[in-house]
Amino acid sequence: MSVTPPDTAARPRMNHRQVLEALSGLILGMFVSMLASTVVSTSLPVIIHDLGGNQTAFTWVVTATLLTTAISTPIWGKLADLTNRKVLYQLAIVIFVLATAAAGFAQNPEWLIACRAVQGIGAGGLAALSQVLMADIISPRERGRYMGLFGGVMALATIGGPLLGGVITDAWGWRWNFFVALPVAIVALILVQATLHVPARPKQKTTIDYLGIVLLSVSVSLLLIWVTNAGTTTTGAWNDLANNNDWWSLTTVLMLGGAVLAAILFVIVELRSAEPLIPLTLFRNRTFTLSVIASIATGIAMFGASVFLSQYMQLARGATPTEAGLMTIPMIGGLLISSIGVGALVTKYGSWKPYLIVGSVLLVAGSFLLSTIHYDTDFFLVSVYMFLLGAGVGMTMQNLVLVVQNQARPDQIGVASSGVTFFRSLGGTIGVSVMGAALSARVIDLVAERKDDITAALMSLGDKAQYWGEQLQSGALPKVSAMPEALRVVFEDIYANGISHSFLIAVPFAVVSLLAIVFLPNRSLTTMTTSERLQAGEADLATVSVPEGMATLTATGAVRTVDAGDDNGSAGDAR
Template sequence: MSQTSPDQVTAGAKPSMSHRQVLEALSGLLLGMFVSMLASTVVSTSLPVIVHDLSGDQAAFTWVITATLLTTAISTPIWGKLADLFNRKLLIQIALTLFVVATAAAGFSQDPGMLIAFRAAQGLGAGGLAALSQVIMADIISPRERGRYMGLFGAVMAVATVGGPLVGGLITDAWGWRWNFFVAIPFAVAALIILQKTLHISPRPKRKVSIDYFGIVLLSVATSLLLIWVTGAGTDYDWWSATTLLMVGGAIVAAVLFVIVELRSKEPLVPLSLFRDATFTLSVVASIATGIAMFGASVFLSQYMQLARGATPTEAGVMTIPMIAGLLLASVGVGALVTKFGRWKPYLIVGAISLTAGSYLLSTIEYDTNFALVSLYMFLLGAGVGMTMQNLVLVVQNTAKPTEIGVASSGVTFFRSLGGTIGVSIMGAALAATVTNLVAGAKDDIAAAIMALGDKAQYWSEQLQSGALPKVSAMPEPLRTLFEDIYAQGISHSFLIAVPFAVVSLLAIVFLPNKPLTRMTTTERLRASEADLATVSVSEGMDAITATAETVKTDAAASATRSAKREDESR
């Protein structure tokens, strides 16, 4: 008996959502993403000021960033697994609430440690928003049609990414940096209300579930040890030391135990069977490099503008617009082309090339590099991220089982966040080491510049000896030029680290299987698979009935033959 085709299933089931219904369902999701991005970007340009005011050093600056990225990376697969088990609408509301409460609490920080702790809590909510938004999109929009809606997400991303640093810079210059952490609260309240009213998702079938608690703990331990080691190596302790041995050894042991637990778990946090799919494995490799470029650029370009070019927070926000323009144009344009032609691989390859070129060119910048060239380099990097980031998730969702969309989507997002966290940690450690060496090498020039300041010499000497991140824009001209050159060299050296990862990403994308995009949403694919299973079950049942009937018929014939034979013998 022939199986039911997907088209027949979807035709006989609940019809697909109309364009208007999709827009209504996306409205709360878009606002939630806007809140997440705004709360993150609004403090990006003011972080050098924040860390300076809290008497933090370069290591503290790096940890303010990596604490959020670390908890985002750890929590993303957890949220993704929960999305396959529980109500996705409720989960994204919980994630949004957690994110905004932690963000607001960060505004009351009194020292770098307190700020880092609240930023870590913020990352727990951010992981949920990152994972669940992708899963819910797959529920209501097919991979082939998703490109037409990527313009909306690109617009939200652009407004938040461009507007956030600008607003953050203005708030910092006008009222102080603490208000940056409160600006997202009214948007969050609106997002929760709209999500409740407009987002309608088919309920998950009720079944007994088990949560992989050991997997969660082991993943957290392995990731945390690795990132803490990368952040402190070379500054707090040597790369080759007992501390390194303990941390790296502990991370390896935890990772091995995690794999063993996942192989035996009924509901694994990250099903290792996903890695049998070449599309998933290669997308993970490519996502790591994308994460390094994306997070590294957002962190260190802001530092470059303020510490190497002497810009204020507001000016730094304006100066990073070329990168956001590249990201927006590439994301929207490629999304429309994917929907129109159904082809995705050429755009991913071009994006990976652009990512590699942008990373390399940014490794050549100096404090006095023509800003038109810096803008071009930023545009190339942004365009590369825009072409690769969302489309890597898209191709994974296109081939993943409908019952594993949550873990598959969050798996790619997890490795992107993990790559970004490791990248920022390594780049931050390299920056701190380079700056320390350059300052030591320019000790005589710095001393001469300070002595030339007259009555202000003691003040600036104390400022530099405090170890806090300097406010370069406020320095006198001779001293300012020296430190702009030092930080420019350190930051450009950091960008060089991203280049080999970008090359690996390009190679992974080249070998991605070029599978066509389906026009079915996750919900429709799930119904189709259930219908196929039911059809097979009915077919098997009919075959069993037919076989039973044939057996009965055969047995009856045999019985009649035996009876006739006995009658003949009796005569």
């Protein structure tokens, strides 16, 4: 008797050219996401200044995107395990680009923050689904070289975005930064539709953990609002220092207590849910747990550096948006070289842990060295520090997802991949909030301490003293590069001190990341794609004891005859 293997078991492995064609839409989609995010990074100080926002508004424009990215990532990941992944990816592109375009019409910081929050929902889908779709068609052993390619494209967008954004801002105004991604997104949608063909998945009943989504959103949002505002509320004047919202106040108790309560309820709901948003059973896997811990530090380093280095260049060194984009190239160069280089080495030799350890050491070194910079630090040294941090991010970011995908059950690839990405985004969100709060509080303290210097600088300006005095009293983020020399030097020193102080916060997290990576189990990378692992698992389930002469399908798709009385099938011959 013969048994015909299912069609899914006979699907041939794609060659290198076919893989590149299939990935072209994914790569361009990620490029759109990164470009739309980074193109405004160098112009953000100008945007906040023009919209009349302060340092808190600056932080929330960034944090809003990171927050919704973090919250939506596990949702997209869960949907990826339940429904059509390709359609989800296209939907994420549409959401991201429409929100980005809407942000270009912002008239105040609140509208901009709202648009950036919606933008983060799309970004969460692009981040989570690109990893899941890649796992569908490429095995972990081969994935290193392609993840390096993704890293290279991300680095290109991160280099080109700030440069393009600076040029656009200086030439045509910052609003055009939000429209530049639209034509690229249209091409990405067409490419995904034409080139990406993923294996068909069995239809399942889709159940969404809505209560879990609400509780997770409430917990993270309350935590971030508390971190951003606690101890930094001012009267709106640069030369006044007020702590109307102390770290240990009734507001703190309510917000922090609410965040903890919502987190506890989220855990209870996840334990009881039939389709949990983040299956807590994943934490039984040591690889997943340690990768999550390491990813938090990577997120803090990656997002914190991208946000505050741009501020450092413009507020502490008086650079224009275009100049700021050029000045951050060393960090992106480190990310580009390490991501592509290490990805190729992982694919060639199959070894991944040494590169992760080296990368985490570079994260510690880069974070610490950036905490020592001043407004007049030799730029060559600043470039070296940025390069080290970028190389550390490039070595760890993609490879931590790779390690988790290698160990995760094939039917949980979506939630496992998005779980690591979620905690990386969450780490970045909290890190940016904490670093922003520390920067804001430090700047307020330094402005109060140097009140006499600021007053003396204003007095030396003659008839322009009143204008600049009103600018500082407004509480809006100052445009340091446009200040007169006497005033600019004072504020460059203040902001350099505050930004370097905020980088110090990332150091202990980087150390924890190093320890987590050291204890990661060093297991070999499998050569099977997610689809092949699923097919093998289904075939294993189909292999059962049957009467003499009956045929069964093995995990490899071969037909074997099982003799009667042999419970394990060991006596039969594979034919």
